[in-house]
Amino acid sequence: MRAAVMVDKDTIEFQEIPRPSIKENEVLIRVRAIGVCGTDLQFIRGIRKVEFPHISGHEASGEVVRLGSAVKGFSEGDKVVIDPNLHCGQCSYCRHGNYNLCINKKVIGVSLPGCFAEYVKVPQENVLKISPSVPIWKAALIEPVSVALHVRHKANVDFGDRVLVLGAGMIGLILVQLLKMPGVHVTIADKAEKKLSIAETLGADRIVHISKDDLESSLEPYGPFDTVIDAAGVHATLEGSLRIAGRGGSIIWLGLPTTSINIDIFSFVYQELSIFSSLAYNPDEFSDALALIEDNRVALEPIVTHTLAFEDIQEAFDLMETGEAIKVVITV
Numbered sequence: 370m371r372a373a374v375m376v377d378k379d380t381i382e383f384q385e386i387p388r389p390s391i392k393e394n395e396v397l398i399r400v401r402a403i404g405v406c407g408t409d410l411q412f413i414r415g416i417r418k419v420e421f422p423h424i425s426g427h428e429a430s431g432e433v434v435r436l437g438s439a440v441k442g443f444s445e446g447d448k449v450v451i452d453p454n455l456h457c458g459q460c461s462y463c464r465h466g467n468y469n470l471c472i473n474k475k476v477i478g479v480s481l482p483g484c485f486a487e488y489v490k491v492p493q494e495n496v497l498k499i500s501p502s503v504p505i506w507k508a509a510l511i512e513p514v515s516v517a518l519h520v521r522h523k524a525n526v527d528f529g530d531r532v533l534v535l536g537a538g539m540i541g542l543i544l545v546q547l548l549k550m551p552g553v554h555v556t557i558a559d560k561a562e563k564k565l566s567i568a569e570t571l572g573a574d575r576i577v578h579i580s581k582d583d584l585e586s587s588l589e590p591y592g593p594f595d596t597v598i599d600a601a602g603v604h605a606t607l608e609g610s611l612r613i614a615g616r617g618g619s620i621i622w623l624g625l626p627t628t629s630i631n632i633d634i635f636s637f638v639y640q641e642l643s644i645f646s647s648l649a650y651n652p653d654e655f656s657d658a659l660a661l662i663e664d665n666r667v668a669l670e671p672i673v674t675h676t677l678a679f680e681d682i683q684e685a686f687d688l689m690e691t692g693e694a695i696k697v698v699i700t701v
Contacts, residue, residue, distance in 0.1 A: 372486035373682045375423045378415040381683055389482070389490040396443060396496050397435035398451065402509035403484050404428030405685045405697040407538075408625070413686055416627055419479070426485035427453035427478030430499065430508035431701075440493045450508040451484065452495040452655045453477035469519070469649040485682065487701060497656065500663050506676065506698045507662055507669055513696075514658040514667055515650040517543035520623050522654070523647045524596050528552040533594040535610060536601030537564035537576075539696045540623065542672050544598060545573045550666075556591055558584075559601075564695060567671045584609040594618060602626035616640045623647040672696050 370388045373381050391397045409425045411417040419425075433447040443449070456463050457473035468474075475481050477489065499508045517540050526532055530553050534541050537559035548555050549572040557568045558577040565576040579587040584605055593615025599606045602624035610620045611632060620642060650658075661667045675697045677685050688694035 370487040371679070372424050373426075373679070374485075375413050375419070375421055375425060377421050379413060381413065381686075383680070386486070388488050391435060391437050391490045393437040393439040394493055395437045395490045396433055396440055396449075396493050397488060397490050398429075398431040398449060398496070399434045400426075400429050400484050400487060400489055400701045401431040402429065402506045403699040403701065404509045404513065405682075405689060405699060406513070407689070408479070409485075410686055410689050411627075414690070417625070424482045424485050425478050426483035427476060428509050428512040429453075429484035429489070430505050430511075431489075433496075434488070437493070443493070443496065443498070448499045448501060448503075448505065448508065449496050450499050450511050450659065451477065451489070451491050452497065452652065453479075453483075453512065454649060455481070455492060455495060456652075466651065468651045485699075497659055499659065503663055506673070506700065508659075509698060510669055510673070510696070511655065511658045511662055513539050514543055514661060514669075515655045516540055516623070516647075517547055518654045518658050518661075519650040520544060520598060520600075520621060520647045521547040523621055523645050524548070524598065524619070526551065526553050526596055529554065530595045531593070531615075532556070532596045532598065533558065533588065533592075533613060534573075535559075535597065535599045535606040537561065537568045538600060539672055541598075541600035542568055542571055542695070543667060544600060545571050546667050556588075556594070558588060561692060567695070570671060571668060585612055588613055596621065599623065604628045604630060611637060611642065611644075614640075614642055617642070619643045619645060621645045621647055673698050676700060 374384045403426045412419045430450045455475045456468040456471040460472045462470040534557040556575040557573045596619045597610045597614045598621045599610045608630045674695045679701045685697040
């Protein structure tokens with residue numbers, strides 16, 4: 370089978386490698402669509418360390434082509450989506466339902482061979498059927514919708530709350546839609562006018578264009594905010610979120626930034642702020658995200674700015690790095 374293999378920093382090669390052989394509890398899937406994530410970009414650019422050679426790709430959907438002898442409930446030809454997070458189910462975190470914190474967790478496309486390939490093997494419990502009416506490219510994006518849904522649950526917001534989302538990328542734009550469902554007032558801020566225009570069409574109550582050195586002064590007239598969600602993960606927004614949140618407010622950091630920040634402890638305590646982090650999602654949130662997509666309650670069409678062929682995967686990384694693309698979907 371063909372695979373797009375990261376053989377070194379900034380170097381992808383298409384290689385012919387053996388098709389995976391499956392165990393009795395595994396499903397072999399013909400990959401049909403893959404979402405390109407910022408994590409994949411960090412791997413190829415050397416920002417996050419990964420052992421080369423590496424096959425990335427953790428947002429994917431496809432068709433069942435082979436079933437292990439113990440697999441039940443699936444048939445060859447089923448359209449499916451892959452939950453890339455494999456949990457042990459035995460550690461204390463799993464036993465308490467915090468599967469996203471599993472100490473033995475393995476992730477397809479991160480610590481296991483990923484979906485930038487024609488075929489991938491997946492344990493049956495990490496495969497979900499999708500409705501025939503759902504386009505295969507949409508199914509590939511259930512994973513980032515799940516990430517946003519976990520953030521939404523962390524935020525614990527209610528009708529009328531004032532929430533600021535920093536960053537109008539894929540997760541930020543999904544969050545706008547999820548936050549509007551219970552009637553939250555959503556302000557979203559970004560440096561890119563194109564992204565903000567999309568956020569407005571998706572229901573944001575206010576969009577704020579910020580320059581590189583103007584985060585707090587740009588947002589001050591619109592505060593205070595009950596909750597600030599940093600979906601950008603850069604130094605300016607991480608530190609800025611602490612100064613923008615209103616008294617008694619909450620700050621939620623997500624993603625895996627590669628920077629450290631300074632915290633003014635006196636100001637933080639004096640305002641009785643709370644910081645939360647949000648990592649990945651739990652299996653029930655993945656199932657809920659699938660239901661949201663099947664019910665057309667989350668719009669993905671405006672967010673997917675580019676759809677490319679498998680052969681153009683290098684272009685996908687370049688488009689994301691320059692900021693020209695919000696989300697790229699690869700078809701295989």
